[in-house]
Amino acid sequence: MSAIAKRRERERAQRHQLIITAARELAEAEGWEAVTTRKLAERVEYSQPVLYSHFNGKDAILRAVALEGFGELAARLRRARLATPEPPQALHAVCRAYLEFAAEQPALYQAMFVLPTDVKFAHAETPPPLRAAFDEFVNCFRSDNSRRELFAEVTWSALHGMAVLSDSGRIPPNGQTERLDFLVTQIAGTPSGPATL
Amino acid sequence: MSAIAKRRERERAQRHQLIITAARELAEAEGWEAVTTRKLAERVEYSQPVLYSHFNGKDAILRAVALEGFGELAARLRRARLATPEPPQALHAVCRAYLEFAAEQPALYQAMFVLPTDVKFAHAETPPPLRAAFDEFVNCFRSDNSRRELFAEVTWSALHGMAVLSDSGRIPPNGQTERLDFLVTQIAGTPSGPATL
DNA sequence: CATGATGTCTAGCATTGCTATGATGTCGCT
DNA sequence: AGCGACATCATAGCAATGCTAGACATCATG
Numbered sequence: 001m002s003a004i005a006k007r008r009e010r011e012r013a014q015r016h017q018l019i020i021t022a023a024r025e026l027a028e029a030e031g032w033e034a035v036t037t038r039k040l041a042e043r044v045e046y047s048q049p050v051l052y053s054h055f056n057g058k059d060a061i062l063r064a065v066a067l068e069g070f071g072e073l074a075a076r077l078r079r080a081r082l083a084t085p086e087p088p089q090a091l092h093a094v095c096r097a098y099l100e101f102a103a104e105q106p107a108l109y110q111a112m113f114v115l116p117t118d119v120k121f122a123h124a125e126t127p128p129p130l131r132a133a134f135d136e137f138v139n140c141f142r143s144d145n146s147r148r149e150l151f152a153e154v155t156w157s158a159l160h161g162m163a164v165l166s167d168s169g170r171i172p173p174n175g176q177t178e179r180l181d182f183l184v185t186q187i188a189g190t191p192s193g194p195a196t197l
Numbered sequence: 198m199s200a201i202a203k204r205r206e207r208e209r210a211q212r213h214q215l216i217i218t219a220a221r222e223l224a225e226a227e228g229w230e231a232v233t234t235r236k237l238a239e240r241v242e243y244s245q246p247v248l249y250s251h252f253n254g255k256d257a258i259l260r261a262v263a264l265e266g267f268g269e270l271a272a273r274l275r276r277a278r279l280a281t282p283e284p285p286q287a288l289h290a291v292c293r294a295y296l297e298f299a300a301e302q303p304a305l306y307q308a309m310f311v312l313p314t315d316v317k318f319a320h321a322e323t324p325p326p327l328r329a330a331f332d333e334f335v336n337c338f339r340s341d342n343s344r345r346e347l348f349a350e351v352t353w354s355a356l357h358g359m360a361v362l363s364d365s366g367r368i369p370p371n372g373q374t375e376r377l378d379f380l381v382t383q384i385a386g387t388p389s390g391p392a393t394l
Numbered sequence: 395c396a397t398g399a400t401g402t403c404t405a406g407c408a409t410t411g412c413t414a415t416g417a418t419g420t421c422g423c424t
Numbered sequence: 425a426g427c428g429a430c431a432t433c434a435t436a437g438c439a440a441t442g443c444t445a446g447a448c449a450t451c452a453t454g
Contacts, residue, residue: 050402058443113367114311141393171354179354243433
């Protein structure tokens with residue numbers, strides 16, 4: 001490959017990333033419904049067809065943003081877990097990190113977990129970063145716990161529900177901390193008889 | 198008001214309901230993204246502008262469908278709770294009813310809890326049926342529990358997460374029963390020391 | 395310098411939500 | 425009964441959307 005071709009490929013890769021970043025910023029600023037191919041094209045200072053030479057369509061751009069998010073989320077959860085000296089509190093730290101991620105970048109979170117997608121979850125073709133993020137939850141439970149995966153699924157589901165209901169204004173965003181504390185307490189402890197019912 | 202005017206108003210109310218039902222059926226059959234004002238108009242055998250004489254726009258139709266759903270959900274949860282002889286198991290029954298509702302009518306559920314909406318939640322203007330549905334969760338906990346509302350919020354969030362992640366193919370739909378059992382067990386019991394972490 | 399390929403843009407299509415305008419019938423009143 | 429006013433509805437159109445075909449320019453190469 002000639003040096004010129006290499007430079008072109010480099011520039012192309014840069015532009016590829018530029019599109020992803022622009023879409024993400026625009027979505028974060030005005031919401032996904034405001035991300036149109038025209039606005040996006042203007043933002044990257046190219047015409048619309050250029051977008052289609054990089055991605056198969058708007059959905060593919062969204063998918064690329066989501067994939068980027070999976071990597072960042074996995075890293076963040078991992079950091080939260082490893083930064084916790086006492087393992088019993090790791091779950092709490094990871095859950096808090098998850099909710100912070102969702103609250104700080106709601107549009108990114110939507111692309112990852114709310115908007116329709118063809119990304120495979122819990123499947124052979126699952127993107128490694130996504131699997132890695134999920135595993136951070138799994139690893140909060142003792143390795144001799146044969147139902148770790150189940151625990152992780154329920155924990156994740158609960159957090160997702162809190163994140164998404166809060167973001168869409170369906171539960172007041174204030175109580176998140178109390179809800180988180182309660183959730184972790186219940187998930188972590190072994191239940192002993194119904195006293196709250 | 199003349200008898201003729203009354204008849205007209207009756208017919209108008211019928212048509213109003215017809216539009217809501219048609220939208221709901223179409224969404225359930227092909228998904229909300231397939232519900233266009235044109236298809237909807239054809240389905241009710243009127244032209245598009247008629248839709249706008251009944252609703253302020255597509256969003257308003259969606260809102261009407263959601264409101265209908267709130268009523269049905271509240272009734273269903275109530276029935277599940279009252280049909281449970283032993284109060285400690287009421288929570289489990291209500292939660293199962295909730296997940297069944299979401300799984301059986303995914304499009305309706307989306308209109309209620311996923312798609313952007315201006316319906317007020319946990320607010321003075323909250324539609325009574327919605328508040329009633331939420332109260333079914335609250336009433337699963339003992340009335341001397343000062344944190345019932347918090348418990349209900351977390352329970353609902355967790356169920357919502359399970360429902361929505363399952364519907365969008367992000368967790369396998371099979372394990373729902375196990376997840377539900379685990380969730381209810383943990384929420385119901387008073388935690389005694391970390392054994393699972 | 396000419397040529398061909400590569401890259402980019404202009405212009406356009408079909409579909410969307412929504413609406414202005416005009417046709418059609420219906421109602422109330424003399 | 426007939427006429428004018430009004431309500432009702434459809435045709436036709438607008439702007440915005442995702443996407444694409446074709447024209448145009450640019451640039452490496454013979």
